[in-house]
Amino acid sequence: MIRGLYNAAAGMLTQENRHDTAVQNLANVNTPGYKQVNSVARSFPEVLISMMGGSSDVPTPTIGKLNTGVFAEEALSLYQQGVIKASSKPTDFALVSDMEMTDPATGQNIKFDGSGKFVSANGEVIYKPEAFFTVQDQNGQIRYTKDGSFKVSTDGRLLTSTGYQVLDSNNRPIVLTGSVDSFKVDGQGYVLDPKTGARGQQIGVSVVGQPYQMVRDGEGVFRIDDPQGAGVRLLAGNDRVEVRQNYIETSNVNASEVVVDMNTALRAYEANQKVIQFYDKSLDKAVNEVGRV
Incomplete structure (x- = not known):
């Protein structure tokens, strides 16, 4: 009893x-x-x-x-992608991601299920890679987020809505040199010079091969205790990921x-x-x- x-x-x-x-x-x-x-x-x-x-x-x-x-x-x-909605703010960004992987057993493209998982014929579990903005907290620790509703500080630094520093592809803070209205970013995340159109810093986008190793750290960001084990790498030119300015990804709830x-x-x-x-x-x-x- x-x-x-x-x-x-x-x-x-x-x-x-x-x-x-x-x-x-x-x-x-x-x-x-x-x-x-x-x-x-x-x-x-x-x-x-x-x-x-x-x-x-x-x-x-x-x-x-x-x-x-x-x-x-x-x-x-x-980690299913939420709806991508248009925004009027030039500091709003969304990551449109459709990463592909090949089944090592068959050599064909993997069709992931709704949770982003695939089980091969030999029982191997493969997860769909996901792309995240790379940010930095107040203690200098690297974090990852899908929330692209950024803002600009008084000294021109690009920040998340909760105050985290947005990093570039070299893990350096992104600093705007012109006005917010002239802030332009192309589909690969490069900040464009408002006068010449030349590429400057690239918004840091990290691809996580094992997203289920990510841990929620509060305030809309994730941390990864073992980046190498989670397969974290920088966005490559052939990755099917697009950075969209003036768009925002909504919740997938x-x-x-x-x-x-x-x-x-x-x-x-x-x-x-x-x-x-x-x-x-x-x-x-x-x-x-x-x-x-």
Whole structure:
């Protein structure tokens, strides 16, 4: 009976985490570049139950397996591209990315599923590479973001909406030399001279080969603890990535799907709550009524 209480409590905690994740997604449905998060639940290891107290001459009979509950293991981000919307601000940017990869087994282009994953014939899991703006936090640490709603500081530095420094392809701060109205960038991210049209600094765009190794760091940015293991590299000329000025990538949150998931988590939470109340009443009877007999 006590084991049932623990299992139901674990279920409540898992559904609470699932509900909180859905609320977070809904709160960021209008946040540029936000990527939807899905809560992943896992079951605790099963245990094999055997009968106790038997004779040493008789083999102990096996009763069966027992599941020991569930827990919220992790939260996975979906890196599907959001809708690209036109903007009137010259400091708004969007990355239009459609990276291609070849299946090493067949030599054909990979068709990734909705989550950006592909499983080859030999069981190898391949993830779709994703492109991110390269930025720097206040401590000088490299971070990555899809939020291209930039702004310009008083000293001409290009910043993210939350104040992170936007870097160029050499990890140097991008500084505007002219007015914001004359700020022009081509499709490869090069800042164009307003008078001659000559290319200057290139907006830093990083391609991440293993995007599921990225960790949310708050304020719309991600960090990567092992850049080499995650396959981080600079944007190459043959990559199918375009930098679009005067555009912004919206959140990829599916609001209707998230609302359904939130309500499902609430109902499951209530069901586990009822189970705990049932066990509580049963224990009450066992202690206060059966104990008097």
